[in-house]
Amino acid sequence: MSDSLLSLDAAHVWHPYTQHHAAPLPTPVARAQGSWLYDTSGRAILDAISSWWVTTHGHCHPAIVQAIAEQAGTLDQVIFAGFTHAPAAQLATELVRRLPAGLSRVFFSDDGSTAVEVALKLSLQSFANRGTPRRLVAALENAYHGDTFGAMAAGARGVFTHMYEPLLFEVARLPDPSEGDTISALERLIETRGHELAAVIVEPLVLGASGMRVWSEAVLREIRARTTAAGVHLIADEVMTGFGRTGPLFACARAAVQPDLMCLSKGITGGLLPLGATVATEEIFAAFSSEDRRKTFFHGHSYTANPIACAAALASLALFDHRCDAARQRIATVHEYQLAQLRGTRGVKAVRQIGTVAAVELDAPAGYLSDIGRELAAFSLQQGVLLRPLGNVSYCLPPYCTTDAELNRVYTVLQRFLSGERAAAVPSGGPVDD
Incomplete structure (x- = not known):
């Protein structure tokens, strides 16, 4: 089966972030x-990155699978312009209940x-x-905010964006807050161009x-204090x-910050289906309420909500x-212990961690x-073990069902790599290009 699947894939599929000229077979x-x-041979692979950061409670979680099956048998899809349905209205209500105060209007999208x-x-x-453009x-x-044009423009310029630079x-x-004085730069920007500045996205x-x-x-x-004083929107890309x-459920809640707009996706469905949401304040929503139809928000997606x-x-x-709170705390504790063992180890430049996210910066060419x-x-x-390093930075961002033993296995593999072990040459089954 795997040979047939790989043949079909090689003939017709274009994978993301992949240089097909040189990439091993997926x-x-x-x-x-x-x-x-x-995999198709039955080999088990520990998903240490939540399959691109989306899987929260674990793959094929029975409660979410059941909800999908029941909904699919009742209402599969309906245009969301001029129509609504219970799952969307209930989800918007539940999101608002859990989000930082002030975020009250949910606009659904795809990712x-x-x-x-x-x-x-x-x-x-x-x-x-409002007449104040x-x-x-x-x-x-x-920063990184996505691969569509507006998101690319907001993201850092680099290998992802250089081909499209003239169009952004x-x-x-x-400045990156992890290494520079963001606040002084923001103050200068507001002083010189505050009348032009609509939003700060982070x-x-x-x-x-x-x-x-x-x-x-x-x-x-x-950042929130400065933007509030200047009447500038703070967009939190969560x-x-x-x-x-x-x-906590949201990083803004950890910092006790209330943004004007928040972007959500990845873990919103537990990783089982694609869905995006942008949540706005009532003040922003009110700016679109008008007898002038030209002030409508002319944006939508076929699969909205x-x-x-x-x-x-x-x-x-x-x-x-x-129980989920306890699981996340347990994962954070294992990260803290394992990173402490790695700190100062030969081949490790730095370690960092917040919640269930852990990163090890390897002492190697960056980028x-x-x-x-x-x-x-x-x-x-x-x-x-599935790891997908960001250049010379390896990270572990596991599903919340990951056990201590499974998490320790990830760090054992990393230790072996730091000790000099490398992959054997194989014709297939390797990672994609990056």
């Missing part, structure tokens, strides 16, 4: 359960990148609708794709940090109880295309 996965993936696009457009158009957006250095709109850059407390760079809650609170990754995805998200939210990341990915996969 690993054919047949099923998943809990923290584990199983994290589209959730960011919606937030940027809502901010810009809300100013225009502002066109400037500020974002952090080393201007964004004011603020990945709260963790800059994910640039290497899980952890930054201060105090800085986030100061696509990765949302749904418990940093400890898909009933099955919303049902999955409702089932996932219900699992965030005291997303660093060869060390590919070497570690290949070695770990041969050892039955």
Whole structure:
């Protein structure tokens, strides 16, 4: 079966973030359960990265699977312009109940990148609708917000974006809070261009794709204070940090910050189905309420608020109880212990951690295309552990059902790699390009 599957894949599939000219064959996965993936030969692979940061409670969680099946047999899809349904209305209500105070209006979309696009457009158009247009957006250095054009523009310029540079709109850059004085730069920006500045967008407390760079809650609170004083929107991109990754359900809650807009996706359905959401304040929503139809928010997606995805998200939210809180704390404790053992180890430049997110920066050439990341990915996969380093930064961001023994296995593989072990040459079954 695997040979046939790989032949079909090689003939017709274009994989993300993959240089097909040189990439090894992809690993054919047949099923998943809990923290584990199983390839077509039955080999078990520990999913240490939650399959691109989406799987929260574990693969194929029975409560979410049941909710999907029941909803699929009742209402599968309906246009969301002029129609509504219980899963969407209930999900919006449950999200608002759990989000920082002030966020009250939920606009559904398809994924994290589209959730960011919606937030940027809502901010810009809300100013225009009020007759006080502002066109400037500020974002952090080393940020990543997605791969659609607005999200690319807000993200850091680099290997992901250089081909499209002439087409990206201007964004004011603020220093990465993990290494620079963000607040002074923001103050200068507001002083010189505050009348143009519509929004500041941040990945709260963790800059994910640039290497899980952890930054201060105090800085986030100061950004909120400065933007509030200047009448500038704060957009919190919680696509990765949302749904418990940093400890509390949302990183903004950890910092006691109330943004004007919040972007959600990845873990919103527990990782079982794609769904995005942008949550706004009532003040922003009110800017679109008018007898002038030109002030409508002209944005939508065919699968906006898909009933099955919303049902999955409702089932996932219900699992965030005291047991899930305890599981996340347990994972954080194991991370803390294991990172303490690695700190100062030969080959390790730095370690960092927040909640269930742990990162080990390897003492090797930096950058997303660093060869060390590919070497570690290949070695770990041969050892039955899925890691996907961000260049020279290896991270572990596991499903919350991951046991201590499973988590310790991840660190054992990393220790072996640091000790000099490398993958054996194989013709197939290796990681994709990066």
